[in-house]
Amino acid sequence: MDPLADGLSDTVRTIRLERTLAVLRDRFGSDGAPAEPVDPPEVIARHVAAAVRRRIETESDDERRIALANRLLAVLESDEGMPGSLHRLIASSGLTAAHAPRQRPPSLTDAAEPTSLATELHTELATADRVDLRCGVVRRDGLLLLDGALSELRRRGVPFRVITTAQPGATERDAVDRLVRWFNATVRIGYDPRAARSHANAWLFHRVSGDDTAFVGGANLSRASLTDGMDWTSRLSGVATPELLRKFAATFDEQWGSAAFVPYDPARDAARLDAALAGGGDGAAALGTAGLDVRPLPHQQEALTALDTARGDGRRRNLVVAPTGTGKTVLAALDYRRLRERRDLGLLYVAPRDEAVERALRTFRETLGDDGFGTGFVDGKPPRRRHLFASIAALEAHGIEQLPAERFDVVVVDEPQPACARLLGHLRPKQVLGLSVASDLGAELREHFDGRAVYELPLCDALAAELLAPVHYYGIADDVDLSGAARKYGGYDADDLDRRYTGNDARADAVLAALREHVPDVAGMRAVGWCVSAAHAEHMARVACESGIPAATGAEALRTGEVRLLFTSDEDTLDVPEIDTVLLLWPTDDPARFLRQLGAGLPRVPGKSALTVLDLIGGQRPEFRFDLRYRALTGTCRRGLRRQVEQGFPGLPSGSRAVLDPAARRIVLDNLSARPRLSREQLAADVASHGDLPLAAYLHQADRTLSEVYRNGGGWTAARRAAGFATPSGGPAEDALLRRVAAFAHVDDAERAEVYRRLVDVDGPGYGELSEREQRLARMLLFTVWPKRGGMASYPAGLARLRRHLAVCAEIAEVIDVGLDAARHVAAPLDATLAHVPLASHASYLREEILAGLGYTTLRRVPGNHTAAAAWCPATNTDVVLIGDGAGEPLGGERFRWRPKHALSASSPAGRRYRQHRERGSEVVLFLRREPAAEGGPATFRCLGNATYAEHEEDPLAITWRLHRPMPAELVTTADDS
Numbered sequence: 001m002d003p004l005a006d007g008l009s010d011t012v013r014t015i016r017l018e019r020t021l022a023v024l025r026d027r028f029g030s031d032g033a034p035a036e037p038v039d040p041p042e043v044i045a046r047h048v049a050a051a052v053r054r055r056i057e058t059e060s061d062d063e064r065r066i067a068l069a070n071r072l073l074a075v076l077e078s079d080e081g082m083p084g085s086l087h088r089l090i091a092s093s094g095l096t097a098a099h100a101p102r103q104r105p106p107s108l109t110d111a112a113e114p115t116s117l118a119t120e121l122h123t124e125l126a127t128a129d130r131v132d133l134r135c136g137v138v139r140r141d142g143l144l145l146l147d148g149a150l151s152e153l154r155r156r157g158v159p160f161r162v163i164t165t166a167q168p169g170a171t172e173r174d175a176v177d178r179l180v181r182w183f184n185a186t187v188r189i190g191y192d193p194r195a196a197r198s199h200a201n202a203w204l205f206h207r208v209s210g211d212d213t214a215f216v217g218g219a220n221l222s223r224a225s226l227t228d229g230m231d232w233t234s235r236l237s238g239v240a241t242p243e244l245l246r247k248f249a250a251t252f253d254e255q256w257g258s259a260a261f262v263p264y265d266p267a268r269d270a271a272r273l274d275a276a277l278a279g280g281g282d283g284a285a286a287l288g289t290a291g292l293d294v295r296p297l298p299h300q301q302e303a304l305t306a307l308d309t310a311r312g313d314g315r316r317r318n319l320v321v322a323p324t325g326t327g328k329t330v331l332a333a334l335d336y337r338r339l340r341e342r343r344d345l346g347l348l349y350v351a352p353r354d355e356a357v358e359r360a361l362r363t364f365r366e367t368l369g370d371d372g373f374g375t376g377f378v379d380g381k382p383p384r385r386r387h388l389f390a391s392i393a394a395l396e397a398h399g400i401e402q403l404p405a406e407r408f409d410v411v412v413v414d415e416p417q418p419a420c421a422r423l424l425g426h427l428r429p430k431q432v433l434g435l436s437v438a439s440d441l442g443a444e445l446r447e448h449f450d451g452r453a454v455y456e457l458p459l460c461d462a463l464a465a466e467l468l469a470p471v472h473y474y475g476i477a478d479d480v481d482l483s484g485a486a487r488k489y490g491g492y493d494a495d496d497l498d499r500r501y502t503g504n505d506a507r508a509d510a511v512l513a514a515l516r517e518h519v520p521d522v523a524g525m526r527a528v529g530w531c532v533s534a535a536h537a538e539h540m541a542r543v544a545c546e547s548g549i550p551a552a553t554g555a556e557a558l559r560t561g562e563v564r565l566l567f568t569s570d571e572d573t574l575d576v577p578e579i580d581t582v583l584l585l586w587p588t589d590d591p592a593r594f595l596r597q598l599g600a601g602l603p604r605v606p607g608k609s610a611l612t613v614l615d616l617i618g619g620q621r622p623e624f625r626f627d628l629r630y631r632a633l634t635g636t637c638r639r640g641l642r643r644q645v646e647q648g649f650p651g652l653p654s655g656s657r658a659v660l661d662p663a664a665r666r667i668v669l670d671n672l673s674a675r676p677r678l679s680r681e682q683l684a685a686d687v688a689s690h691g692d693l694p695l696a697a698y699l700h701q702a703d704r705t706l707s708e709v710y711r712n713g714g715g716w717t718a719a720r721r722a723a724g725f726a727t728p729s730g731g732p733a734e735d736a737l738l739r740r741v742a743a744f745a746h747v748d749d750a751e752r753a754e755v756y757r758r759l760v761d762v763d764g765p766g767y768g769e770l771s772e773r774e775q776r777l778a779r780m781l782l783f784t785v786w787p788k789r790g791g792m793a794s795y796p797a798g799l800a801r802l803r804r805h806l807a808v809c810a811e812i813a814e815v816i817d818v819g820l821d822a823a824r825h826v827a828a829p830l831d832a833t834l835a836h837v838p839l840a841s842h843a844s845y846l847r848e849e850i851l852a853g854l855g856y857t858t859l860r861r862v863p864g865n866h867t868a869a870a871a872w873c874p875a876t877n878t879d880v881v882l883i884g885d886g887a888g889e890p891l892g893g894e895r896f897r898w899r900p901k902h903a904l905s906a907s908s909p910a911g912r913r914y915r916q917h918r919e920r921g922s923e924v925v926l927f928l929r930r931e932p933a934a935e936g937g938p939a940t941f942r943c944l945g946n947a948t949y950a951e952h953e954e955d956p957l958a959i960t961w962r963l964h965r966p967m968p969a970e971l972v973t974t975a976d977d978s
Helices: 015-027 040-057 060-073 119-128 140-145 147-155 173-181 242-258 266-277 300-310 327-338 355-368 392-398 420-426 442-449 459-462 493-503 505-518 534-546 555-560 593-601 626-634 638-646 664-675 682-690 697-702 708-713 716-724 734-738 748-760 772-785 793-802 804-822 847-853 907-916 967-975
Strands: 107-109 130-136 160-165 188-192 202-205 213-217 231-238 317-321 345-349 375-377 387-391 410-415 433-437 471-477 527-530 566-568 581-584 611-619 657-660 872-873 880-884 888-890 895-898 925-930 940-953 958-963
Touching: 015 107, 040 060, 119 147, 119 202, 119 213, 119 907, 130 242, 140 147, 147 160, 160 242, 173 188, 173 471, 213 242, 231 242, 242 895, 300 317, 300 327, 300 471, 300 880, 327 355, 327 410, 327 433, 345 355, 345 392, 355 375, 355 387, 355 793, 387 392, 392 420, 410 420, 420 442, 420 716, 459 967, 471 505, 471 664, 493 534, 505 534, 505 581, 505 611, 534 566, 555 566, 593 626, 611 664, 626 638, 626 664, 638 664, 657 664, 682 697, 682 708, 682 716, 697 804, 708 804, 716 804, 734 804, 748 772, 748 804, 772 793, 772 847, 847 880, 847 940, 872 907, 880 895, 880 907, 880 940, 895 925, 895 940, 907 940, 925 958
Parallel strands: 130 160, 160 188, 317 433, 345 387, 345 410, 375 387, 410 433, 471 611, 471 657, 527 566, 527 581, 581 611, 880 925
Antiparallel strands: 107 231, 130 202, 202 213, 213 231, 872 880, 888 895, 895 958, 925 940, 940 958
């Protein structure tokens, strides 16, 4: 490689290269960039290894090469020198060197090489202590080639796990049966067609010595893959490519535990597999409605668990938020099935439109296994049936007040609309469940769901879980500049946009040109263009028809296939799951609207490989928030979002992509940088302009964030006082305590929020009146306020002292409410041995809370003095691991590799405790550092939950932990963004 060749060069700057650059400086447009914090060891080691290899290759014989290598190792003070000749130790009973897998760099195996993949596999299988196979195809001819090696594997009792898929016309069921019955393999099958293409095939050979190997690529269990050279396969080894091997092993383990791949038993599951291989989906449909066993997917189970928790806390009106296409109706049916287990409960299901009524009714019947369940109602007089499925329009037409208020025990509202507030205000059911694509329903509707969602599945998580069609997003520069456009009700004035867009043939032509450029088969697409008005839609449809693309403004024409392109401004009436292209023809920074517009094309249906999104991006006013819409897509904070845009959105889930053309990219980056910072005086003026509002209401109406309120040392109480509004009285240490209020912005689990609110209530219980668990939470709160004790003589005295500061207590309560409302995850208790500790996996904590909660902290050993990345807590027999920036990375969703930055060895007392914690009966809990919840507040840690030691590497030490609960998808994809 020539580092001075024209174009981008990514190489280490050496002394020799510096001398050359001094002469050719003008030729380079960059002086280079420092390695990222996590990279230097790898960068340096790779550079030195390449230099050593080049030098060793210049020697003519092995003896001189070994002598040179030993001199280098001596400089490094290493005891890994070699004797006078090269030999490998073959540590396996009855194995000769001729049969041992060779240590060699990554290689490709195909028919052009003298050794076929089948021959290589025989060698690997003979020495493996555990075998994992991930393949899309299993055939008899492939098994025949490996019959002897697999029979020997079974004789030796070697565990053999196989993940495969039900590919019609490829996999043979009797071959899968033979794997189970003859070769004692444990098999899991993915019946969803997505599983067939989502990951590379691989053979993984594990050995207790650590000399693992793998073949990755075209590793199907068929003669074509094994001998005929139709597929190329790359060989990896734990010696030459340990990092890649670990990642493939982690991916396999993650898939093995995934609900997408189900255990296969020939005696039980042969009929289902036969139906799937015959092209009948997963075979479940063949069972008929009465026999269909509908089970929740992992995200649905999380939502059901969250509902159980909320109802256990006394909440009867709950909201679940998830993107269109993720099975919210199935979730509602599963929830209702559980509620009616003891007795029949009258059900009202409210659909957003008439077309959705029949589909919801069918879903409930299938889930309940009852063909006669419920009755649909879209017009006329509602039937007097115990279980009714109706559109909100039909209920309004009939008269909401005509419904008996106590007729229904359970009310499910799908995509709540403003009229639903009147319905929910009239009815008195035992349980209410709302289903929505966004949590921002408006103040009136939110009151009917206790102000917040109990569960939210972000779009990025749904994409990562392959619940939706992958998104191919293209941001295209728009010539219409909106920097001078009028604003109204927190967004652009629709009438002003209508005047700018309707009749603008040049812009319409540019839209259609972009459509032809990015959609290969315009004649075969199903597309919707979201317009700002009906007149805009009519104009776009006319221009499209004149250009040769049949288009309409009525959804029925698109549904029947009469046209392939629909232009509309009505987001509430479109229900065509086959839509595979979405055109965003006017700007909205409302994430709820953005999600609804994308949602039209997100459901997976046969034949849809991806959703193509074309977004017209023009110059915007400073108030416009690109970060809100892109956060919905990426799950990334504002700071991380800049990096995503600059680097081409590398953090998107697999299969999805986002591309901005150069002009659109400049517009977006300028907008992300231009959010004006308010001075304290400007913040006070803005608070005054909105009137006397609670904190949450102000943030919503002013479109502000907590960070904007607490930036530059400001705060809510100070802003209200400067605005002239009344606040509670102060206290002797108010100024110092108000500066700590931002530290509570991260509180995001219901139990902690509820207890903290009671603790800051001036009329709340005293410390001695609290339960043991509540006292632990009280200590967590007090050390959040005073990390270094702050003169606190005792915990009861500290709580009493805090309550003397009325304004501080009131502000803490308001900040906690805002933080809890922003929570978008399901917190779950730690494992049983730590069930008494009020910490929850996936919730966020300060260092002070973690150490207090797990019993490390006392009045003498305060958390403010603890700066280490780990702590041993004897009181709870637990090791706390605090993973900071660049100190680790996820290996899939269920494994995490920790690279301690402090001096630590595997043989040290802490190192032995980590490796032997299961034998010793101790626990390990991991926490991952994240950005502060509010600017001015301290950094937080997301609890990854209990973890079990899996393996470790030396020099430097790196420990891989197996998480008991999978990480949230946004942490897997953005773990390095912080």
